[in-house]
Amino acid sequence: xxxxxxxRALPALAAPQLERLIPAIAVTAxxxxxxxxxxxxxxxxxxxxxxxxxxxxxxxxxTGGSDDAILCAAGSGLxxxxxxxVTLAACSLSVTSGTYGSATLRVHEFxxxxxxxxxxxxxxxxxxxxxxxxxxxxxxxxxxITFVPPIITGSLQHVAEPPRSTLAIDTRSNxxxxxxxxxxxxAQEGSPEFPAASFIPAGGSTGSLDGSxxxxxxxxxxxxxxLRSLRVAQSVRRTNVTLGDRPAxxxxxxxxxxxxxxxxxxxxxxxxxxxxxxxVIEPDMPAPAPPVIAIxxxxxxxxxxxxxxxxxxxxxxxxDVYNGYYGNVPFPRWASHLDFDHTIVLQPGHDYWLYLRDxxxxxxxxRALTGSEGGDFTAGVGAFHTRTGATAAWTPATDKVLAFxxxxxxxxxxxxxxxxxxxxxxxxxNPVSDVAKITWSGAVGPVRFEVFDPRGRRxxxxxxxxxxxxxxxxxxxxxxxxxxxxxxxHARDTAxxxxxxxxxxxx
Numbered sequence: 001x002x003x004x005x006x007x008r009a010l011p012a013l014a015a016p017q018l019e020r021l022i023p024a025i026a027v028t029a030x031x032x033x034x035x036x037x038x039x040x041x042x043x044x045x046x047x048x049x050x051x052x053x054x055x056x057x058x059x060x061x062x063t064g065g066s067d068d069a070i071l072c073a074a075g076s077g078l079x080x081x082x083x084x085x086v087t088l089a090a091c092s093l094s095v096t097s098g099t100y101g102s103a104t105l106r107v108h109e110f111x112x113x114x115x116x117x118x119x120x121x122x123x124x125x126x127x128x129x130x131x132x133x134x135x136x137x138x139x140x141x142x143x144x145i146t147f148v149p150p151i152i153t154g155s156l157q158h159v160a161e162p163p164r165s166t167l168a169i170d171t172r173s174n175x176x177x178x179x180x181x182x183x184x185x186x187a188q189e190g191s192p193e194f195p196a197a198s199f200i201p202a203g204g205s206t207g208s209l210d211g212s213x214x215x216x217x218x219x220x221x222x223x224x225x226x227l228r229s230l231r232v233a234q235s236v237r238r239t240n241v242t243l244g245d246r247p248a249x250x251x252x253x254x255x256x257x258x259x260x261x262x263x264x265x266x267x268x269x270x271x272x273x274x275x276x277x278x279x280v281i282e283p284d285m286p287a288p289a290p291p292v293i294a295i296x297x298x299x300x301x302x303x304x305x306x307x308x309x310x311x312x313x314x315x316x317x318x319x320d321v322y323n324g325y326y327g328n329v330p331f332p333r334w335a336s337h338l339d340f341d342h343t344i345v346l347q348p349g350h351d352y353w354l355y356l357r358d359x360x361x362x363x364x365x366x367r368a369l370t371g372s373e374g375g376d377f378t379a380g381v382g383a384f385h386t387r388t389g390a391t392a393a394w395t396p397a398t399d400k401v402l403a404f405x406x407x408x409x410x411x412x413x414x415x416x417x418x419x420x421x422x423x424x425x426x427x428x429x430n431p432v433s434d435v436a437k438i439t440w441s442g443a444v445g446p447v448r449f450e451v452f453d454p455r456g457r458r459x460x461x462x463x464x465x466x467x468x469x470x471x472x473x474x475x476x477x478x479x480x481x482x483x484x485x486x487x488x489x490h491a492r493d494t495a496x497x498x499x500x501x502x503x504x505x506x507x
Contacts, residue, residue, distance in 0.1 A: 056090040056146050061222030064194070064215050066094055066185035073181045075202030077103075077172035078209075080216045081110050081195035085165045087222045087230075088151040093171060094217035095142040098180030100131035103173055104330060105145055109237075110168035112195070118164060121237045121403075122268055122332040122365065124151050131179060142182075149264050149336050150223055152407055155232035158257040160377040161367075163232055163405075169216075172200070190215020226409075226486055229502070233260045233346065234380050234406040239268045239332070239365035241400050246363055248389050251296075251304045252354040252402040253382030256346045260408030261431070261486060261504050262313065265293050265354060268365035268403040269335040289358040291317040293337060295344065296353040304385050304394050308355065313340045317356070332365065334405070343484035343506050345431055346408060351382065354404055357390065366400040409486055411504065423497035427489060431504040432474060438489060438501075441467040445494030452488045459487070466493070474505050483507070 062083065072078065082088070088107065095103065107125045108117035117123075125147045134140045155162040173182040186197060188211025197214045199207035222228060233256040243250075294314030298304075315337035346352060356362075366384070384401045385394040411430070422442040430436065440447060443466040451460035451472065459482060462470045472489075474482050484507040491499045 055092065055219070055221065056144055057221035057223070060219045061086065062191075062193070062218065062220040064187060064191055064218050066187050066217035068188050068210055068214075069183050069185045070199060070209065071181050071183050072171075072173045072199075073202065074173055074175040074179070077170065077182075077200045078184050078186075078197055078216060079168055079170050079200055080197040080218070081112070081115075081166065081168040082220075083193050085153055086167065086220065087153065087228045088147055088167065088220060089223040089227060090144055090146040090221040091169065092144045092219045093142055093169070094185035095171060096183050097134040097140045097142075099134070099140065100179060101129075101134040101140070101142075101173070101182050102131050102179040103129040103142065103171055103182060105129060105172075106170045107147070107151060108168050108170060109164040110166045111164070112166055115198075117168060117170065121239050122334065123170075124167070124334055126330045126333050128330055134180075148338065149266075149407070150227055150230075152230050152232055154230070155235065156256070156258050156260070156410065158376045158380070159232060159235050160373075160380040161235050161237045163235060163237055170200070175202075185217040186214050187211070187217065188214055225488065225500075226502075229409055230263060230407055231260070231410055232405055233258070233262075233408045233410075234404075236367050236381055236401055236403050237405070238367040239403045241366040241368045242270050243364045243366055243386075243402075245386075246360050247386035248358065248360050248392075249387050250354075250356040250359055250364070250402060251385045251394070252404060253298070253351055253384075254354060254404075254406065255351060255380050255382070256348055256406065256408070257376075257380065258348050259411045260346050260406075261411060262295065262340065262344050262346055262406070262408045264336050264339060264407050265295075266334045266336045266405040266407070267293070267317070267356070267362075268332065270332045270363040270365055291359045291362055292357050293317045294355045294357070295346075296355045298351050298353055300351075303383065303396070304353065304355075306391060306393070308357075311355065312352075313342060313344050314355075315340050317362075335362075343431075343504065345411065345504070345506070346406070354402070354406075365403040366397075367403055368400050369398075409502070409504070411502075423491075423493060423499060425489075425491050425499045425501060427501050427503050430502075431506040433506050434474060436472045436474060436489075436503055438462075438470045438472060438491075439468075440464070440470075440491060440499075443467065443491075443493035443495075443497060447491055447493050450490045452490065453482070453485070481507075 105127045106123040108123050109121055111118050127145050129142055133143050153163055153165045190213050194215045197209060197216050199209050201207050234254050292314055294311035296309055296311055317335060317337055381401055384397045387394045424442050425440040427436055427438050447464050449462040449470060450458055453459050459476050460472055464470055476482050482505055484505050487503050489501045489503055
């Protein structure tokens with residue numbers, strides 16, 4: 001039966017009416033009827049937008065309501081392109097289930113020309129929504145989906161393969177006779193800021209939704225200023241080669257076009273294996289070491305030596321694919337770590353090695369080299385080496401490179417600060433390890449300074465006249481040294497002048 005016969009306009013009910021009309025038991029019964037009879041219109045109340053309850057952010061970057069709904073039976077779903085250039089830390093969609101539902105949500109790079117996901121790379125994030133997530137506690141609605149790490153679409157200039165700035169969320173109802181169909185709410189005349197959404201039947205072809213410009217009901221978390229300032233500093237995003245031999249160690253040489261504070265690294269992963277292939281693990285043998293991802297300074301070496309130099313920074317790469325009851329993370333995916341334990345600054349024009357060790361459990365993607373790569377690619381991405389063990393010889397791979405992404409915070413020049421109505425301020429040194437000197441001039445009346453950490457907590461303050469210098473000792477209010485990271489210095493004068501500078505603390 002065509003999907004369009006499964007839709008209906010939904011009544012707009014006030015909150016008190018909803019409370020009287022649909023207690024939890026009634027919701028279960030009504031949605032159960034809808035699931036049992038897919039040709040009937042979904043019997044669910046209108047949702048103005050996903051509830052902010054338990055939202056992972058305070059302010060939403062985008063929200064959208066609904067006046068219609070569509071039932072997505074097993075295997076079908078919806079595709080919602082996003083505005084150009086969004087940063088995505090989390091999202092909520094108005095998707096409900098009769099009782100226990102199951103869904104897979106993917107965020108793709110989206111090609112506006114073909115109106116389809118970019119087939120040259122794997123999904124940026126993939127999330128399995130387990131049946132137990134559709135709970136009566138939240139009206140059998142899909143929970144907030146948080147992306148760790150967040151999705152960054154902005155990039156520096158002259159990156160080898162910059163990411164697309166256009167994304168799309170693809171949500172599918174999983175095929176299983178025990179799961180209820182999903183009901184998705186949308187607005188027939190949605191925000192023009194969003195490209196139109198489309199229905200995806202179980203066969204995979206694209207279908208339409210009612211209205212001239214349908215947009216799914218949603219709420220998006222774009223993160224704070226610190227998150228939105230992050231950029232992809234180097235990237236090989238095409239994933240057309242699989243490293244099926246699963247080498248134990250890998251080294252990928254790269255450069256960044258601008259100085260950045262390193263935040264995280266991503267690698268494209270095809271599948272994960274819990275142990276080394278064909279290895280017999282005896283009861284008294286230790287478990288295989290988890291993969292470690294690191295940055296190493298080659299210090300001018302042409303290729304990696306047998307004994308690798310100490311890492312500048314490293315972290316364990318997450319191989320946890322379990323995501324709750326019946327909720328294993330689908331593959332392929334871009335895998336990463338939560339964060340590094342300290343801060344480093346990558347300098348432009350300097351070679352670095354992206355180093356993976358104990359990597360045998362991973363099957364990673366690469367990109368085949370054709371010889372037609374442009375100047376930005378050859379300047380930013382160097383040789384790729386692999387080896388079978390920690391003491392084995394390195395083998396150069398002349399026909400491919402690793403698919404990876406370097407994400408960081410750009411460090412702009414501090415010598416000539418931007419002008420804001422004559423009010424000027426600069427911070428030096430930056431990065432800083434002990435004392436930052438804040439120099440300002442051109443203010444109207446006294447100036448007050450406040451320093452905030454990335455979570456928005458005030459960790460320092462000062463004051464002065466219309467011009468002067470303030471020495472900020474980079475310690476917290478308890479006198480202890482502040483941890484390494486990015487901080488924000490706000491300066492305000494009596495005429496409303498407001499300047500914000502980022503400062504990086506290194507340890």
